[in-house]
Amino acid sequence: VDWVGDRPVIIDQTLLPHELRMISLETVDEVIDAIQRLAVRGAPALGVAGALGVALACRLGGDEADVRAGAARIRAARPTAVNLAWAVDRVLARLPDGPDAAVAEAVGLLEADAAINRALSERGADWIQARVAGPMAVQTHCNAGALACVEWGTALGVVRSLHLRRGVREVFADETRPLLQGARLTAYELGEMGVPYRIVVDGAGASMVTRRLVDVVIVGADRIAANGDVANKIGTLPLALAAARVGVPFVVAAPESTIDPATPSGDAIRIEERDGAEVLGASAPAGARAYNPAFDVTPADLVTAIVTQDRIIEPARGDRPA
């Protein structure tokens, strides 16, 4: 995600790993479309894209009411990742100081992202290396890498930091149905990093953990409730259940902006339901229906550690993020 010529520029993640195409978003509708069809995805990247979308609305002219109307539509484009609403609100808060102030706020969020992710990744790597002997095998789910952020990554940022310390033997990446962010994006990023990896089906992740084929589970988050419950891509919960059973650390890597003090617990997190057609493909019988929740909630007592740029929170030991 970048800001070039007063326009948000994103990598169209739907085309990866086979094509790396940058697209410049010219209208608020294009920003919303890119968010909804997951051309830009990942909680931190959604936050920055939302902020830059509001900046775009400022630069397209129109009065403050127009900008606020566009911002409200961007804010509602996807419901679960709190970073989107958080970043839009951050930019809107500067709007009374004029469009230039709002744009500067958005660009500031963009520029801060890399440093935030690098800081949380180093902190996470420190915490893990103090507890897990290396070189280690890591289980992850979905994509919480550079593609999900501006650069470096959150969960894959921790992997990147561990890898630079020669601390990673192999990563097992859940393919992450229905949209295969693991098989497409995480695999692509790990290949670029030079980290050995294998893809597994989502059903395999839990037994990778209980068979002790992995030493640590590291995932990102879309929203962390005040009590430490974690919403993340559907299929995260099985890894946490398995990890708790056998005492493997389950680590959530996310910026502070993913923690939502206004959400008391996971029960209050709205889980986005997406089109069943994403699940069905060509294999199901004619007339088949699907239920397609995009996220699940991992209860706080299963979360060994939440790693942010500022701190380590240990919900399973009773720590509360907010």
Next chain:
Amino acid sequence: VDWVGDRPVIIDQTLLPHELRMISLETVDEVIDAIQRLAVRGAPALGVAGALGVALACRLGGDEADVRAGAARIRAARPTAVNLAWAVDRVLARLPDGPDAAVAEAVGLLEADAAINRALSERGADWIQARVAGPMAVQTHCNAGALACVEWGTALGVVRSLHLRRGVREVFADETRPLLQGARLTAYELGEMGVPYRIVVDGAGASMVTRRLVDVVIVGADRIAANGDVANKIGTLPLALAAARVGVPFVVAAPESTIDPATPSGDAIRIEERDGAEVLGASAPAGARAYNPAFDVTPADLVTAIVTQDRIIEPARGDRPA
């Protein structure tokens, strides 16, 4: 699975749900190929197909050594489902009495399958209805239906029996990557039965349970160890972990022949690893590798009940199958 004109006849399950094609297996090699490429699959169906494969070897002439050599190759075609080895051994045990006796034993196993499944299904439905108010929502994984047997089914047999008692509101079927037995076969069978169903990705099953969107989990098994550990299709374990957490019954439906007294616990079960190409498809980056274990092991303490044609075993309460 059937025996027609001294040949095993199977439905080629790789072509479902779009084409219902019967194939007659003319040689031992064709039997082995059908088993290995999952044209015939499901623990009870594998048992019957293996038995009929030995019967075919008898009918193709050759001496007892030839039949035993063919039987050994059939027996080893897939390692995890114990029914295959069990049924082959049952037929071989009659071989000293001549080929007609062996063929009669194989056909006897074929003919007994439907009654066994109907009995275990009625028993399972009774047990569940005594504990879960209906009409209920059921979570299942993979396919343990009529297609996995000769007719009626095991896990889907229980669903069939519950449905005939008007006890089922809806079934949620994990799609069951990588080969989509849920989306292809379970969906097909539920549609034929007239049971309302929706397909979910495998990552969603655990949270279907923890969100209490389902009232009971019912699955089949490929091998049940003496202590009650259950090997079943990869992705079963997450459902059991979730069910134990929230007190939803986790029910395994299988014939007595799936219980293997010679396997003390799940640690001793050989987990088949299949070709990574089944996982990768076209989405992963060039050069990506996959790890593709076909089964996982659910520990006995997570198994609320094992239902067979003869009895109910409650491993989570300390019952041992053998």
